Amino acid sequence: MEIVVCVKPVPEAETRLRPDAAGTALDPEGVKYVLAGYDESAVEQALLLRESIPGSRVHVVACGPAPRTEEVLRAALALGCDVATWVDVPAASADEPLSAARALASAISPHSPDLVLCGKQAGDNEAGVVPAALGELLGVPDLSYVLDVRWNAGASRFSLKRASEAGLESWTVPAPCVLGLQQAWNDPRTAKLPAILKSRKAPIARVTPPSAAADPASSPRRFELPPPRTGAKMIEYKTADEAATRLVRALREEAKVLP
Amino acid sequence: MPDFSLSPEQESLRDLARKFARTEMTPHAAECDRAARFPEEIYRKAYDLGLMNLNVPTEFGGSGLSLLDQCLIVEELAHGCAGMTTSIIANCLALEPILLGGTSEQKERFLAPFCREYHLASFCLTEPSGGSDAGALRTRARKDGDGYVLDGEKCFITNAPHASLYTVFATVDPALRHKGVAAFVVPRSAPGVLPGKDEEKMGHRASSTSTVRFEEVRVPESDRLGPEVDGFSLAMRTLDQTRTPIGALATGIAQAALDHAAAYSLKRQTFGKAIAEHQAIQIKLANMAQAVHAARLLTWHAAWAIDHGARGTLESSIAKCFASDAALHVADEAIQTFGGYGYMKEYPVEKLLRDAKLTQIYEGANEIQRTVIARELLRAYA
Numbered sequence: 001m002e003i004v005v006c007v008k009p010v011p012e013a014e015t016r017l018r019p020d021a022a023g024t025a026l027d028p029e030g031v032k033y034v035l036a037g038y039d040e041s042a043v044e045q046a047l048l049l050r051e052s053i054p055g056s057r058v059h060v061v062a063c064g065p066a067p068r069t070e071e072v073l074r075a076a077l078a079l080g081c082d083v084a085t086w087v088d089v090p091a092a093s094a095d096e097p098l099s100a101a102r103a104l105a106s107a108i109s110p111h112s113p114d115l116v117l118c119g120k121q122a123g124d125n126e127a128g129v130v131p132a133a134l135g136e137l138l139g140v141p142d143l144s145y146v147l148d149v150r151w152n153a154g155a156s157r158f159s160l161k162r163a164s165e166a167g168l169e170s171w172t173v174p175a176p177c178v179l180g181l182q183q184a185w186n187d188p189r190t191a192k193l194p195a196i197l198k199s200r201k202a203p204i205a206r207v208t209p210p211s212a213a214a215d216p217a218s219s220p221r222r223f224e225l226p227p228p229r230t231g232a233k234m235i236e237y238k239t240a241d242e243a244a245t246r247l248v249r250a251l252r253e254e255a256k257v258l259p
Numbered sequence: 260m261p262d263f264s265l266s267p268e269q270e271s272l273r274d275l276a277r278k279f280a281r282t283e284m285t286p287h288a289a290e291c292d293r294a295a296r297f298p299e300e301i302y303r304k305a306y307d308l309g310l311m312n313l314n315v316p317t318e319f320g321g322s323g324l325s326l327l328d329q330c331l332i333v334e335e336l337a338h339g340c341a342g343m344t345t346s347i348i349a350n351c352l353a354l355e356p357i358l359l360g361g362t363s364e365q366k367e368r369f370l371a372p373f374c375r376e377y378h379l380a381s382f383c384l385t386e387p388s389g390g391s392d393a394g395a396l397r398t399r400a401r402k403d404g405d406g407y408v409l410d411g412e413k414c415f416i417t418n419a420p421h422a423s424l425y426t427v428f429a430t431v432d433p434a435l436r437h438k439g440v441a442a443f444v445v446p447r448s449a450p451g452v453l454p455g456k457d458e459e460k461m462g463h464r465a466s467s468t469s470t471v472r473f474e475e476v477r478v479p480e481s482d483r484l485g486p487e488v489d490g491f492s493l494a495m496r497t498l499d500q501t502r503t504p505i506g507a508l509a510t511g512i513a514q515a516a517l518d519h520a521a522a523y524s525l526k527r528q529t530f531g532k533a534i535a536e537h538q539a540i541q542i543k544l545a546n547m548a549q550a551v552h553a554a555r556l557l558t559w560h561a562a563w564a565i566d567h568g569a570r571g572t573l574e575s576s577i578a579k580c581f582a583s584d585a586a587l588h589v590a591d592e593a594i595q596t597f598g599g600y601g602y603m604k605e606y607p608v609e610k611l612l613r614d615a616k617l618t619q620i621y622e623g624a625n626e627i628q629r630t631v632i633a634r635e636l637l638r639a640y641a
Contacts, residue, residue: 067267071267074267074271075271078271190275190278190279190308191275192307192308192309193272193275193308193309193310193322194309194317194322196268196271196272196275197268197272200268200271
């Protein structure tokens with residue numbers, strides 16, 4: 001089984017973010033890009049499926065500029081993906097979900113995968129569009145907010161769970177399909193040191209999509225940081241009782257949210 | 260000009276160690292310190308990720324890293340917990356004599372099965388009657404038939420109660436001083452190998468330290484490392500290799516102290532503003548940052564020199580000595596920045612001072628490092 005997993009380089013959670021000079025995107029200067037939690041769960045799911053289906057292969061695909069895209073592909077290779085493809089597009093195109101989906105689809109479709117996995121949304125702009133757009137562009141069913149995907153060889157369908165606000169749904173979906181994975185349900189593995197060293201030397205196929213321009217209609221006009229929070233009050237205390245008493249008093253007398 | 264930038268490969272190794280330290284070590288550091296608990300589950304995880312036998316070539320199942328790469332990892336681990344790091348890197352010290360002095364048959368026989376699964380090893384040089392005076396060993400290696408019989412006691416041995424392999428230095432004749440020292444590989448299973456009980460320590464309390472008694476322990480000649488008279492040189496060459504990572508370990512403690520102090524100074528208010536806005540604290544932080552930076556660069560330089568073929572005795576002694584002094588000073592200043600809270604065990608900085616202290620003592624006390632530095636220095640003027 002050919003399993004494709006799509007990943008996106010996103011700023012590390014501890015990064016101090018700031019807008020670029022044009023004020024329309026994040027300034028990449030000094031930003032460290034990593035695999036997002038959603039994508040880590042997707043990679044983990046791909047590896048679990050490979051381990052349960054003999055003769056299968058995990059192909060990791062990412063679109064974006066160098067070097068950040070290469071870095072997350074190598075991180076995915078270190079986790080155990082078999083091969084990697086870098087779809088070379090500018091940052092603006094990778095951040096615009098429709099052009100990102102087009103770029104990914106152009107690289108994925110020649111391989112006719114049985115399954116395409118993505119994080120359900122990007123860890124940075126959180127658009128959540130790519131899995132559905134990929135399904136449309138590849139002409140296959142898609143489903144998102146998915147977890148716990150298993151292959152039912154007899155029925156040639158995937159059985160999976162889907163987390164909704166209402167509860168946990170059970171589905172079966174025919175192959176091929178595109179699935180958007182939930183975050184943090186499968187305890188993604190950590191890459192081991194020898195695998196990290198090996199991944200640095202692994203080849204990465206580079207492809208350029210036919211058209212890589214971001215669609216201005218689905219790109220943000222402006223990017224700014226939220227205003228700094230004000231009004232926080234720290235409660236000084238020595239014991240838990242004292243902390244609770246002072247907190248309740250502040251909530252009652254100052255914030256006036258308690259009767 | 261030298262290039263101080265790290266390669267993407269080195270950054271990914273550092274990221275691995277940093278993530279491991281932050282997620283697996285830091286959350287348990289205070290508890291293990293308080294209870295003097297040896298967190299074997301953490302050491303097993305470190306082994307599983309390839310963070311344990313860093314200096315052992317990949318052909319024998321280790322990670323096969325350069326000394327600089329080892330230092331990058333050790334600094335990050337020490338930021339999480341210096342005591343755990345001491346136990347994690349003790350294998351590097353214990354196995355180095357086999358790497359330096361072993362035949363290919365011995366390396367294959369000892370290292371390959373050892374590295375194939377989680378095992379700990381201990382380096383047994385120091386004795387109750389002398390640490391720095393390593394030529395005055397009293398543990399005897401008596402020639403007997405086609406082998407030796409070891410008799411004596413070693414002390415302050417890291418991981419000794421948990422180790423399955425010991426590299427042991429013993430004298431065939433105390434009168435020969437340095438020239439009488441031989442090195443041996445001794446399995447824990449050999450009759451007469453008796454590790455003592457855990458010592459109660461000031462710091463590095465997640466690590467385990469004890470005596471090891473060798474009572475009539477028979478060792479075949481095939482388990483001796485190098486020529487019979489070469490043991491002292493082998494011990495010194497081993498320490499030349501492993502001294503620099505102690506500089507990295509001390510740098511990790513110092514960086515952790517600076518991180519805590521700087522973050523606290525931005526939160527803590529006195530006289531109507533954050534203490535970071537007071538020059539007294541700014542000067543402290545600036546001096547701490549200088550010490551951390553210098554410690555790191557000296558460590559990197561020593562590692563780089565050794566990786567490029569230098570023996571590195573001078574460079575590694577300078578790095579170890581400076582970085583460990585810096586760690587103690589920076590931890591001290593971090594406590595001062597925290598004021599009364601810094602003295603309390605509820606806050607993380609007093610542990611750093613206790614942990615830093617050992618780095619001035621072990622793997623060659625700083626007085627010995629200064630003796631070495633002076634000797635190397637004066638040689639250039641003589």
